Amino acid sequence: MWKVARFAASRSRRFSTAIPGPCKVHKRGTDILHDPWFNKDTGFPLTERDRLGLRGLLPPRVISFEHQYDRFMDSYRSLEKNTHGQSDKFVSLAKWRILNRLHDRNETLYYRVLIDNIKEFAPIIYTPTVGLVCQNYSGLFRRPRGMYFSAKDKGEMMSMIYNWPAQEVDMIVLTDGSRILGLGDLGVQGIGIPIGKLDMYVAAAGINAQRILPVMLDVGTNNQKLLDDPLYLGVRQPRLEGEEYLSIVDEFMEAVYARWPKAIVQFEDFQMKWAFETLNRYRKKFCMFNDDIQGTAGVALAGLLGTVRAQGLPLSDILKQKIVVVGAGSAGLGVLNMAVQAVSMMSGSAPKSQFFLIDKDGLVTTERSNLDPAAVPFAKNPRDLEGLTEGASIVEVVKKVKPHVLLGLSGVGGVFNAEVLKAMRESVSTKPAIFAMSNPTMNAECTAIEAFSHAGENIVFASGSPFENVDLGNGQVGHVNQANNMYLFPGIGLGTLLSGAHHITDGMLQAAAQCLASYMTDEDVQKGILYPSIDCIRNVTAEVGAAVLRAAVAEGQAEGQGDAGVKELENMSKEDSVEYVRGNMWYPEYCPLVQEK
Template structure:
């Protein structure tokens, strides 16, 4: 380790073993022009830096000017990635102080293009690429002392990046982006975070044919070989860090559900696409219900896209419906699930076992189909007369004008959530939804959109984004030292967010708090998750006082502290 923290009578200091060029090139330790004259003496930095001794505030202002000079969102993304790889303190200070502006640049929607063009901008190592040819070296790679302090991992295999499909090694942009929000919105120290990409090849021919592609140029390993590779990875993680949090991210739907089911009782793990998406969708829907006044158990909910995300949303909402005093069977009757072959029915095509509890009876929907035997969204809307429409299909335009106008005929305040990311994959454009419903729709989107015009007024659209949930969920898991992630802990995260939605007090307010409040919300969600971990018997701390102490200890603020030369290090 190159750093040791030491408390002094005045303020914390860091004992640092690096000096000179090596120190400046460490993104976690680099202060740039903010190194003091004394530190420049001790660490041999004179001459390597311009003579001006600056402050973090000045550096943030300088980088903001540089960011504003970039002409496109992708250029801004690349600028910020370079900043993260040169000085993490400035990078996170910029994020924390400008969350609303920065979030779309480091996360959705811009991270989608960042993954597609990852090979163009890759410059410095960040995280780990564990490639299939190195399957026998995984334990060795993880064993390096630089990873001793890791508390949480985000891992992807790059196969289902947002709604953009297989990006191979470029999918690393997602774990990097998620981990950045662990720190910016959850407060977890970046030295405790490790993004990992399992490079098992890609079936994206554009990537395979590109001379600059940085990944393993091979078609995807599948079947038993793939499962064995993932199992080797998980086994190595468990051996290296017995209490680590492992978050699965952007695996193909069938693999995402399988791995969560297989490993959730072996280590502390969750899947944000399944559980995080469910939590934010449930919280936003309940916020909308504050406006409509129709109880959740009386809602008719259509879910378009019934893969892992759609099923996760439906399962969690069913739990909330059961809380209103109905049976599990009655709760499931509130949902109409639409997959690639239309409405999911008991004898439908390719209906998976986990979808079957929500499949409609054939006699119930007899006569619904308007073409080729497939029951489309429009057919469902005409016959079921839903009050809620949720999209996680990755299909741009899936919410057609005809279907939305039909929905608006039967409900005073249609609740419509096109949640697919990035923006190009959204099921509908918010302004269109407002126009098609005469301004009556309550809209939440997965990616950020410009405010919509409603009767001549500009109204912001709630971004129903997982970033409200997973940073606080992760912090609560880390602070409580949870052994496992329970469904109740995920539900606790959603419930805590529900307590803070603006519609609790004002029906005319936005469905969700400003994203600028996400860091403060992260602490509150973490506390709720930690309390639930204690109740579930999964925490390795004894009580709420201990939880509060651990939360304080695990929240990092991007600020410079004094450095001293570590004893025994070469001066």
């Protein structure tokens, strides 16, 4: 077994000349070459080859890290050239494959190219391509990554968890594959999502790549196409339900915390009923959060505050904004709950009249039969609606309400059609905002071009998956923001980890959202740029992580970790806390391997 330093100093230079600390390894020879955590390919220095029994197992020339990096980027560029003219799907999967092969072979080089080229590579390892990968996962599968706990493992999880080779784990992303992006139930194939999210943890938060664990909880699938597919790699049975389901999740959570009491578990892409149920069940017991409910809510709240600033209004004017949310699922309801919480904190009361909620059956009112309990607080009383009735369509609501913000988390591509977008021209806002937050790209409620061409050039636009900025002619640019929870979850995880908190509170999550909301300058916000470019994601994460850490300290949740105890954390200024978080980000570079028997 090996032990690795949890964090290593972050370095801003591309190829540092400083020698990183040693890394202990408990294997020799080909076992090292086949372990992507330690493998350096042709980069092993001769002395290390001697020490580790590698001499003769590699071609004699030693290639520097920098040279290996350039060789990889050259092959990536040739692939781009050679696939020119092929379908987007073909090209995206080819790019994913080349990155995945590097991931499987040499993690240090993989994470370095990912960090340095995050804007270019995020759409491949994360949304939208990760959706395509999940849809085709059983066919694409070559090597396992992460852990799989299935309905057949009941009673075995406490011992299975010890099969994971790392001694320490900081961050786990868990899915049951039941609602993968807007693509529905993908069963075991949903493992691509925890893998992609954890890649973002390494790239954005500098969580040590040896201390992450993607997990699939395979409780079956209700996707008949997958059950009929001879290649399908998951358990062939309908999804477990009720107590049977919960007992599997309970067992997994107990096993995790028995082995790694300080690990954080991020729940990801669970269907709504289990997303809320598991969050309520575990949040006071374990250090966990639900990214789709809570991470998304913070990013959307930052966007809502940004739209107020974009109109040149003080933040307190959020109270007067009319906001239509399309999608009453885990994400949409998460956004509404957090927005109401933020408005209440500002005004001292909890006004809900400004929010309108629409689901697949139209406007949600108290007249709805079988109203979901989670949606009850946002259901309109028809008596308060002049001219709108239960089940009113999106276009009817937009025409009547003339909202400041139209925010989509429905998972349905194109529901913001031309008629809906044209109706937004009548918005009472000087900068109407359209947030098409559903993923992947084909599930976005509208495209950027559609939004600017139908709703007008003065809008603010954000989408969950990336779109190019729109050329409005005359040198004008319609700016596209990416409203994706990737701007928050890495900081929530890292800040919590460094604080040593045992729970993730609403206060810590509000702090994360407020931090993101204040990240952009007034000048940028006036131009419709509400979120930073993904190029700055390490910096954003350092700020968000520090905000979460400070909130944990202020609320008495922090217990400290490593060398920094509670007292040290309490004495940190704001700047100190950001530097502390930044200094604890792991950065991929080859470290000398020392064999320990």
